Amino acid sequence: MTAPGEPLVDFHDLKLEFPIYGGAIQALNGVTLNVGQGEIVGVVGESGCGKSVTAMMALRLLPEGGYRITGGSARIIGRDLQAIPERDMTAIRGRRIAMIFQEPQTALNPTKKIGAQMIQVIRRHQDLDHDAARKLALSLLSQMWISEPEHVLDAYPFALSGGMRQRVLIAMAFSCEPSLIIADEPTTALDVTVQKQVLLLLRAKAKERGVAVLLISHDMAVVSQLCDRVYVMYAGQVIESGPTRDVITSPKHPYTQALLAATPQGAAPGATLRAIAGSLPNLVTPPSGCLFRERCDVAFAACARRPALSAIAPPATHLSACWLTQQHGEPAP
Amino acid sequence: MTFSDDPTARPPTPDEADAPDVALSLREIEVCFPLGQDWRGRPKGYVHAVNGVTVDVLRGETLGIVGESGCGKSTLAQALVGLVPLSGGTLKGPATHADARRMQMIFQDPQSSLDPRMRVWRIITEPLSAQRRMSKDELRERAGQLAQSVGLRPEHLDRFAHEFSGGQRQRIAIARALAPDPEVIILDEPTSALDVSVQAQILNLLLQVQRERGLTYVFISHDVSVIHHVAKRVAVMYLGQIVELGSSEAVLAAPRHPYTRALLDAVPRMMRPLESDAPIDASELPSNRILPSGCFFLGRCPFATKGCHEAQTLRPDEGTGEVLVRCHRAQDLPPLVFPPADLPGDAPAHNSTQKLAQD
Amino acid sequence: MIRTHAPSRIAKTLEKGRYIAFRLRQRPLMTVGMAIILCVVTAAVFAPLIAHYDPYAINLRARLQPPGSAHWFGTDEVGRDIFSRIVYGARQSVSIGIFVVLIAGGVGSTLGGLSAMIGGWTDTAIMRLMDVLLSFPSLVLIMALAAALGPSLLNAMLAIAIVRIPFYVRLARGQTLSLRSMDYVRAARTFGVGNWRILRWHIAPNALSPIIVQGTLDLGGAILMASALSFIGLGAQQPTAEWGAMVATGRNFILDQWWYSGFPGFAILITAMGFNLLGDGLRDILDPKQKERQ
Amino acid sequence: MSITVIIRKRLGFLVLVVFGVSVITFAISHMIPGDPARLMAGERADAATVAHMRHQLGLDLPLYTQYFRYAEALVHGDLGTSIRTHRPVLDDIRIFFPATLELGVVALLFATALGVPLGVLSAVHKNRLIDHISRTLAVTGISTPAFWLGLSAITLFYGKLGWLPGSGRIATGLAPPEHITGFYLIDALLTGNGAAFESALRHIALPALTLGFVHLGIVARQIRSSMLDAMGEDYVRTARAGGLARWTVILNHALPNALIPSLTVLGLAFGDLLYGAVLTETVFAWPGMGSYVVKSIQALDFPAVMGFTVVVSIAYVLVNLAVDLLYLVLDPRIRWRDAS
Amino acid sequence: VPVAHGASDVLVIGKAEDPRTLDPAVTMANNAWTVTYPVYQRLVRYQTKDGKGLTTVEGELAKSWTVSPDGLVWTFTLRGGQKFDDGTPVTAQAVKFSFDRLLAIKQGPADAFPSLVSIDASNDTTVKFTLSKPFAPFLYTLANDGAAIVNPKIAAHAKNGDRAQGWLSVHSAGSGAYRVASWEKGQNIVLEPNPYYGETKPAFSKVIFKMIGEASARRLQLESGDIDIAENLPNDQLDALQKTPGVRVGEYPSLSVTYLYLNNKKGALANRDVREAISYAIDYKGIIDGILSGQAEQMRGPIPDGMWGHDKTVHQFSHDVAKAKALLKKSGVSVSKLGYLYATRDPNWEPIGLAVQANLADIGIKVDMENLAYATMRDRLGKGDFDIAIGNWAPDFSDPYMYMNYWFDSARLGLPGNRAFYVNPKVDKLIRKAATLTKQSDRLALYQKAQKIVVADAAYVYLFQKNARVAMRTNLKGFVYNPMLDEIYNIATMHK
Ligand SMILES: Nc1ncnc2c1ncn2[C@@H]1O[C@H](COP(=O)(O)OP(=O)(O)OP(=O)(O)O)[C@@H](O)[C@H]1O
Ligand SMILES: Nc1ncnc2c1ncn2[C@@H]1O[C@H](COP(=O)(O)OP(=O)(O)OP(=O)(O)O)[C@@H](O)[C@H]1O
Ligand SMILES: [Mg+2]
Ligand SMILES: [Mg+2]
Ligand code: NI
16 A cells, blocks of 8 residues: 555656667656646656656556666556566556546447446456446446446447547546546547546546546646646656646746747737747657757757756756756756 | 639629639538448438538638537538539639649648658659649759748658658648649648647748748638637638638637637636536537538537527627627627637746857 | 768668668568578579479389489489479479469459449449459369360469459459548549549559568469369379479379378478468568557 | 348348359350260260250250250259269259368368467467467468378378378268268267267368368468457557456457457358368368369369359358358447448 | 278278269269179179189070071070069069160160160060171170169159169169168268079178278278278389288289370371381380389280280380381371370379370470360360370270270261271271171181281270289188179179
């Protein structure tokens, strides 16, 4: 059991790569991230910056043998992630930490009824007979504001709309009363109207049951609306983190700033947007030093070394990985 | 510019396409797809994707189209360029005649819209070589010019599409669309597949070439802020119909149609806490197999009353008259106003960094 | 971001070679397959240099010799050297395979592509015809055709090719249909590119790889089928050195002269395996679903 | 509702196939050199006898009339009289078809029982040693000339080792079980004839293994590739994230979905089995349709060959119907699509 | 437990394939005769003396017979006491019924009775045959399988006027020692004793013909004792079997010959010199030693050794390449390519073809081998659409007529017998005359004269008459080989 106050997920400067021909995709280049009990924490970043890898790593769902951890540490519910035997891991998945995926179209087995899939997961972790599990599934569905839960239980996934499926997945995630739910872009595939419903639902349930949520999104606005704290990732590194309001209203890392400035939201119609030049670095040969250096318009000599994520100013809630925000323009010890 | 190269075409009547500033005139456009086949080869039913769209696209403007997934935006776009046949209505205007150069399209997915086995210069000049014979040198030269105008370098011309990032690929697609010197470009979610940082580059580029060439855009997106940024006028679509049409300032700041209101209300806004006061409504876009008889939005509308069982027409909003709304109660609804922007347009200045960078 | 300074051509070629070597090391089975095919093709091309006996010279005094230093694989019932016949037989097998695949693949893919592009009644008619062909017992069709046209290797090959056509028609049609809805094909349509040109420029090159995979796999299948035909006497005729025919005559000697049918049978097995392994490997590499993520 | 739709569709297809197949066979039969009348009348018969015979067989009529006569008889379930055996073709087929079907079913059972686990293992251990071994086995199966394998198997298991009988369906002198289904194994079980069952099982072993070995490869290869696809699907990840054990996920989630695309291949493979039986049966003296049709073709026995092709293509269509119905069971998406 | 294995009252014979039909009025195949011959009786049968089968005949159903001086009327008196397998006695009416049926069906077996016009049964034991013109071998033809006497009751099984052909094709209705008990198609035919058989009760309570397609499998089963006799084994297998304990390979000079048809009416082969050149080019000894393990004898003229009419003085071709070349040159015809037509029905045909190919290559003639299904091959033979083809010939009755009149009569061009399409009016006259005379010495003279002419014309290439080789278990006793009865076993008098 997790000691009170101990983070459910605690990654420190985690580095991870996928070996490929002639090298490795350095997917994570220093992820420092933690989620405390009952918190709603967001991770934002552009496509390919390692958000899903981080999420998958938290449940160790990455292809076995297909990746290497090259640095840092990773703990979940107080245990060293790498040391947990696979048996225990399956007991943790779904029970202690549950996950919701991006594509509700494909995240459910198309040839099994919703009920069967839910019941299977429920009975995996709870000592319930089939009927009791079904009852639980029913009540979970009705808590998801689904008006005909019986009907949904007996339906196949393809017979439901995307929003409905995502609600089923959320119900499944809540089914075993986990301490943490990792939601990897749960609404990206949905329309804004449906997205709003799903997000509201997720938040309401989480608050109601004191479940922590790690919400992954590429949409700054979504994260800003929902999360207490936020992590901004770039090229596999957490480059800024802090309370949402601080990060959004006074971003410190040049990347976060540029990202916020690049959104048309808030820009004058028709005006030239402040685009970030270039594109994401190739993760097989990431730039040495600061990962954002090549695209940064304020890069300078010190950027040839990679800055660590460190506090900008006390009380050390707002952190950034940029030499400019660090006290002396020198790498921290 | 003349409107009709086609001698058999009926001379345009003044009230329709003849107005000199109209690039495209859509009248009651309908598109249905046959669904399945019974044993005699007759369709079992129809998907009513577009159900009577009437709008004029003015020369040089950007008409934005928003709406939720499946409401028929892409189908409309494809109908405009002739990729799917119209089941009803007429499409007129200088850009609609046999000469395919007049209207070009840019697709959402820059990956699949470029042939993976063609070199970039071939891709860019494909519309030209399809029109008439041109020597390889001529084509390459044209490709070079076009590439430059979208920010590609000459050495890129001999590569294949998969060697580029998403943003670069979209640049190639834009260059290709520009090749035949079109008047109108239909953009079907051109930046949806791109990251925010790259989206900005592409939006800038699109606006820049529009200015340079006086292009007319029909810009489809589900992202209200993108539409707000690029389009002067916006059409909101629902179930294959336009439910609200007007200047984007007016429509996006103070939506009148209940659907537009719901849509805009749901758009995530920076640092605006998610409101959960409105009752959670689980309904989604109704099936377009069998169209509802009255107002299409009836089933989901929180303001529905008796009159809503009748089919609605697109009528000028009584207040200002410049916005068209497909709702007879538009005036009766409580006002809903969104501030133009939630955050200052520019990110906070980063003065200290500027200084340091110059060291 | 793409690299701005292209590496020199030599370096590029070297890099490519190293990459291919890497991929092959990752797929040992495919490498084995390629090695086998290389051997078979070499045998076929340089048969006169490899075989030290005339494969057709009969020597009734040296009948049914067991494998030994004079005759590596022994001799057959009229004293011909089996090793030489197997080496020459590679010519038959390889050319049968290539012929069948070229004919079936060429005709089938063209038909399938056209069928999908034209659509409507033509499409229905072609596909129904193919359905009928598919449900036709293939071996009977082959045997009947061979009987009708007279037994000969050419007729057997033609018959096999005809039987294989529906597979390519289906494959090419499916490919065309899916490519036809790709955005780049739709884009081409908006430029006013016609059906033919779309077929030639966009669809043919992109549909090629699955067809090539199918073709490679079929090479093995065609060799097997042709040998089966020869086995029942409808394929290659004496004295042609053809593996299936050798197994067929060798079957009467299998109890005492195992080498007679043993070696040609093994040759068929190995060759078919070579093409199958290569085809499997190619499919893995070209299958977009199984492509490694970059 | 949707079952009837599928059945109606397949039956319509059946009519088309039987028509097409009979036309093609008819055409080919008449292209083949060789005079059935002469064959029927005997080698040394004089011209008048042959002419008489030709008239009797209706061979002097125009081709299309001949076809119509054939088709008319076909509709009434009459496949004509065999030139070779002088018996109604249908009677011959009734004797030989169950033997082939029995061989095919046993071979397919063997191929599936071994091929599916092999394919699954292969996919689960992709690019590991197990994968290489099972793929080699699969490719060997696909690449082995069945006739050669059969010959070698007889030589080894019957000739050298004496473990299994080398030919026939049942021991000489042992009366076959009473004809109920025509499947010796089933009939022996139904009549409680233990000796016949054992003998029939021993006799079917070698040919079925030979025939099955080839298809084992096809099955394993197909299962491997669809398993790989299925295991990459999101729902597998969902199941794992739900805490299900690895093999539960593989067998309970991935495999059923992987079986769906494999079904078509299995259906085709079964069709192939029926034709592939031709070679195996020849080698093993298995008294089935395969040896029957080979002999019929060699004897230019057109009615028999036509009867065979028509019956086998009907069987093919029926197998496909079965596959369609199985799809219906396995893949709810189809049920749903048809229902709405 | 399988019954057959080693049981002393069961005989198992391994055959290559099912007979097509068991109707004696239809079948012409030795493969079927194996079954039908012991099942039926005939008026006369071949004699056996000192355990050796002779080509002369003795009465079987007939006690005695007379022939009218003009040779046109044959009168037989039946022995009586013989019964069909349902107990019906064999009467003169049954004989008449059988022959009427045979003539009406008019298939292969009827060919042996070209001039038979009527059969009369004046009483139960007397039957009279009337011929339209004298036919010397008539008596011998009555020992043929086709002359079997069938039970008239089968008429009840007739369907659509087929004279019970359908029924009889899978059943038997004879008065022989055995009757057909069952036939599992493609598997086996089981014979059981005829309970009403009029002579010594046979030793086997069951005779099983087992169909084993693969020669090697047949041999294996013989070796293991699963079967007692294995038919149709290739020479090399028989050589190997000779060394197998428990198996005996009997070798008997037979009247079955293998020869090449040279198409006398086509192309270069129409030239006598070319045909002669070819006859000289063939390496007879090489073929016999190399392909037949020496188990054959080169032919000398068309009539084989062992058949009366064989002429020790007629010219025998030898392997003489020089002479062949000279003849070819003399002919003035240029022959570049000839086809060799064969089927896989006889495993020797292919290696012989290869030898012929090699031999003719020596004199500059290229030979293309064409392997056809036997039925197709016969069709081509019938149409004369070939250059060289190979064939085996075995006599249906023991008379030189079987060779001379079939092979050379221009009225039998093609399949009926003259497969070389040889036309020579002089020969026609000689052999037709010989067929009608009743005195053997007169006939001999005519046949010898004709033989000289046809050998000089090199109409065929006379390869060899081969030994019949029968492989059986050593514990099987009492087998008598008769050169007239190839593939037919005296199962009624054998025992273990
Ligand atoms: N199994 C894997 N093998 C190899 N590379 C991988 C694997 N999974 C992820 N990657 C790589 O790791 C990087 C990070 O991927 P990730 O999926 O975490 O991005 P993301 O931030 O979730 O992006 P998106 O917003 O597109 O979901 C990418 O470059 C990706 O190609
Ligand atoms: N070729 C087609 N055949 C049948 N139905 C189609 C076809 N194309 C589109 N549709 C249907 O038409 C409707 C409108 O589709 P369309 O792609 O135009 O929507 P959209 O507004 O572009 O949605 P999105 O935002 O998801 O791109 C949908 O219900 C879709 O299923
Ligand atoms: Mg992701
Ligand atoms: Mg769309
Ligand atoms: Ni920096």
